Amino acid sequence: MADRLNIKVEHLTRVEGHGNIVVNLAAGRLEEARFEIVEAPRFFEAIMRGRDYQEVIHIAGRVCGICSISHTCAALKATEAAFGVDISEQTLLLRRLAYNGEIIGSHVLHVYFLAAPDFFELPSVFPMIEIDKDAVLRAMRLKRLAYDLCKVVVGRHTHPVAMTVGGFSFVQDEDELGRIRARLVEAIEDVKQTVALFKSLTVPQFERETEYVSLKDPALYALYDGQIYSSEGEIVGADQYQEVIEEYVVRHSTAKHARWHRAQYMVGALARINNNFEQLHPLAKEAAAELGLTVPCFNPFMNTIAQIVEIAHCVIDSVDLIDSVLDRGVQDESSRVEPQAGRGVGAIEAPRGTLFHDYEFDDGGKCVSANLVIPTAQNLANLDADMRQFVPQIVSGTREQITRQLEMLVRAYDPCISCATHMLTVEFS
Amino acid sequence: MKTQAKPRVAFFDFACCEGCQLEVLSLEEQLLEMIELVDIVTWREAMSEKSDEYDIAFCEGSITREADIERIKHIRETADILVSLGACATIGCHNALKNQFSMDEVLHIVYGDRAEWFDTISARPITAVVPVDYQVNGCPASLPEFVTVFKHILMGKEYKPPNQPVCVECKLKDNLCVYEKGMLCLGPVTRCGCDAICTSYGHACFGCRGLVDDPNLNAAQDVLAKYGLSVEEIVGKFRVYNNWPELSLEESHSDG
Numbered sequence A: 001m002a003d004r005l006n007i008k009v010e011h012l013t014r015v016e017g018h019g020n021i022v023v024n025l026a027a028g029r030l031e032e033a034r035f036e037i038v039e040a041p042r043f044f045e046a047i048m049r050g051r052d053y054q055e056v057i058h059i060a061g062r063v064c065g066i067c068s069i070s071h072t073c074a075a076l077k078a079t080e081a082a083f084g085v086d087i088s089e090q091t092l093l094l095r096r097l098a099y100n101g102e103i104i105g106s107h108v109l110h111v112y113f114l115a116a117p118d119f120f121e122l123p124s125v126f127p128m129i130e131i132d133k134d135a136v137l138r139a140m141r142l143k144r145l146a147y148d149l150c151k152v153v154v155g156r157h158t159h160p161v162a163m164t165v166g167g168f169s170f171v172q173d174e175d176e177l178g179r180i181r182a183r184l185v186e187a188i189e190d191v192k193q194t195v196a197l198f199k200s201l202t203v204p205q206f207e208r209e210t211e212y213v214s215l216k217d218p219a220l221y222a223l224y225d226g227q228i229y230s231s232e233g234e235i236v237g238a239d240q241y242q243e244v245i246e247e248y249v250v251r252h253s254t255a256k257h258a259r260w261h262r263a264q265y266m267v268g269a270l271a272r273i274n275n276n277f278e279q280l281h282p283l284a285k286e287a288a289a290e291l292g293l294t295v296p297c298f299n300p301f302m303n304t305i306a307q308i309v310e311i312a313h314c315v316i317d318s319v320d321l322i323d324s325v326l327d328r329g330v331q332d333e334s335s336r337v338e339p340q341a342g343r344g345v346g347a348i349e350a351p352r353g354t355l356f357h358d359y360e361f362d363d364g365g366k367c368v369s370a371n372l373v374i375p376t377a378q379n380l381a382n383l384d385a386d387m388r389q390f391v392p393q394i395v396s397g398t399r400e401q402i403t404r405q406l407e408m409l410v411r412a413y414d415p416c417i418s419c420a421t422h423m424l425t426v427e428f429s
Numbered sequence B: 001m002k003t004q005a006k007p008r009v010a011f012f013d014f015a016c017c018e019g020c021q022l023e024v025l026s027l028e029e030q031l032l033e034m035i036e037l038v039d040i041v042t043w044r045e046a047m048s049e050k051s052d053e054y055d056i057a058f059c060e061g062s063i064t065r066e067a068d069i070e071r072i073k074h075i076r077e078t079a080d081i082l083v084s085l086g087a088c089a090t091i092g093c094h095n096a097l098k099n100q101f102s103m104d105e106v107l108h109i110v111y112g113d114r115a116e117w118f119d120t121i122s123a124r125p126i127t128a129v130v131p132v133d134y135q136v137n138g139c140p141a142s143l144p145e146f147v148t149v150f151k152h153i154l155m156g157k158e159y160k161p162p163n164q165p166v167c168v169e170c171k172l173k174d175n176l177c178v179y180e181k182g183m184l185c186l187g188p189v190t191r192c193g194c195d196a197i198c199t200s201y202g203h204a205c206f207g208c209r210g211l212v213d214d215p216n217l218n219a220a221q222d223v224l225a226k227y228g229l230s231v232e233e234i235v236g237k238f239r240v241y242n243n244w245p246e247l248s249l250e251e252s253h254s255d256g
Helices: A044-048 A052-059 A070-084 A089-120 A133-153 A174-199 A238-244 A269-279 A282-290 A300-330 A375-394 A400-412 B019-027 B030-036 B065-080 B093-100 B103-117 B143-155 B168-172 B221-226 B231-240
Strands: A004-010 A019-026 A031-038 A211-218 A227-230 A246-249 A258-259 A341-351 A353-361 A367-373 B008-013 B039-043 B058-060 B081-085 B134-136
Touching: A004 A400, A019 A375, A019 A400, A031 A375, A044 A052, A044 A246, A044 A367, A044 B093, A044 B103, A052 A070, A052 A353, A052 A367, A052 B231, A070 A089, A070 A341, A070 B008, A070 B039, A070 B058, A089 B019, A133 A174, A133 A258, A133 B058, A174 A300, A211 A341, A227 A238, A238 A353, A238 B231, A258 A375, A269 A282, A269 A300, A282 A300, A300 A375, A300 A400, A341 A367, A353 A375, A353 A400, A375 A400, A375 B081, B008 B019, B008 B065, B019 B058, B019 B081, B019 B221, B030 B143, B058 B065, B081 B143, B093 B231
Parallel strands: B008 B039, B008 B058, B058 B081, B081 B134
Antiparallel strands: A004 A019, A019 A031, A211 A227, A246 A258, A341 A353, A353 A367
């Protein structure tokens, strides 16, 4: 076992944004293990002030290129809450559909393009073509389907163009929805093949029980809507997020962390499945059983597996949603919205976990203040705690093995650093 | 026929959402064809290999820290060809909105009493810090334009972005003008090349591809006249994407 070990992985690859892994071990004792954030901050809360609500929503979507539909939806929900605007059943169904598209796209990107190369000990997805071309083509097919689903519903996957306060700026084409439905049904086979592939791979064994936080909805597997739920057994309204989620600074750490009941908590696919397993679609439960994911699951590496279960859920749920939309017939529901003074909170389960947007507007619809709470920021304390417990377990390995396993741990969280850095504390050495 | 090795390509990002690189990844099969023609040697978001030797650098994001200036200068010195990828790199995008406040003020709004821990300078596009050889416009970057630029680079040809307003593409698509719906649209002064995607979905254009060269001459004056608008009025809305340099009609952008 190494007596002294210093690992610094600068600008970890195959994650969104810039982060460093730092581990220091001296005299056999762990001195520090942390994930640093070195992304340039973008100051969203500052730049939104004084801007018209439509510009705020447009800018909000640009917080993230991977989950811009989540950010746009969270901003729309917050604005609708502030203005007292109710959305129609059709708008809700279509937003949930676009939202499923984003979850599928984001999870496929992470599972196949960012995480899978580790299991094959490859530096990226590109050389995987030599080893398992079918898997790479399947990944591309699923991602293309997710993008096309978003295109049909909101115009585009990255930075959607057709979502407005109260509804949509265009009327979705029923024939296109029907064609996407057929492709979703065909994709069930690709989902099964994905399950089969990952069933054959070995996920690192590591457990650390923590607090799991997600939205919860009595009727549905909570993604688009719900109350804030903790696995400690507490549930509160989304608009009370600031009363339960405490963001704090650890002196020796570089990033703002979050806690609720415990010193840290986890958000994301694994937290959602731990909290809401019963509401998953039967096909997704089947996938979970195949993949050996039983709840509660305390292995953070299983977050990648939980994402595969959610891909299964979202594919089949999208078929059901399209059926509901087509049964009703797509109506032109464009409406004008009158801004009013007020504050609103929008909470949503982004692919990486619970996301909060909170805006206050004046009576002309100009933004007075903004606050965004990002999933990756909420996960950082939990990730550091995992690293502190994980390093002593793997320290007998070679430096390369230890580094690789730590990189895999960070990647399992699927961190989205660009999202998180608008408000994270960043240390410059 | 050339016998030299394939050109080496690197992707880098500064302050941005990484959506442009994600768009490039979504080229999928086409991306695999491109890999036949070049060697991608550095792409942190997608692969673990890294190299400080490359011929072509695609750079996404804005410059917002002193350290970024040194980094982009190093990339400029290393690469034969530098491409600004997307609105943050080419025109500043939302990052530059903070430039209308003092840097102290934005630091305090976001970081409170820990503001002094951080370093930020007025945000600027890469094009304002180093010369670039090619630009890909849009938020996210327009994929057809990315592919066009990529081909031009490989052929050693200059690429001139289109210099007509979005209205031209919008009219070709027979869209109902969104001004008819009472919206303020930046299509009349914005560089086309996006296939008028936002207006085709019934939304207004926010100007993500930047101003046409000399908007007073090249803008769709008939649209402005019909709705009683001046170029000055709609340029006010333009700050969402185009706040670097401090916008004035006298110094409209050139292709560089």
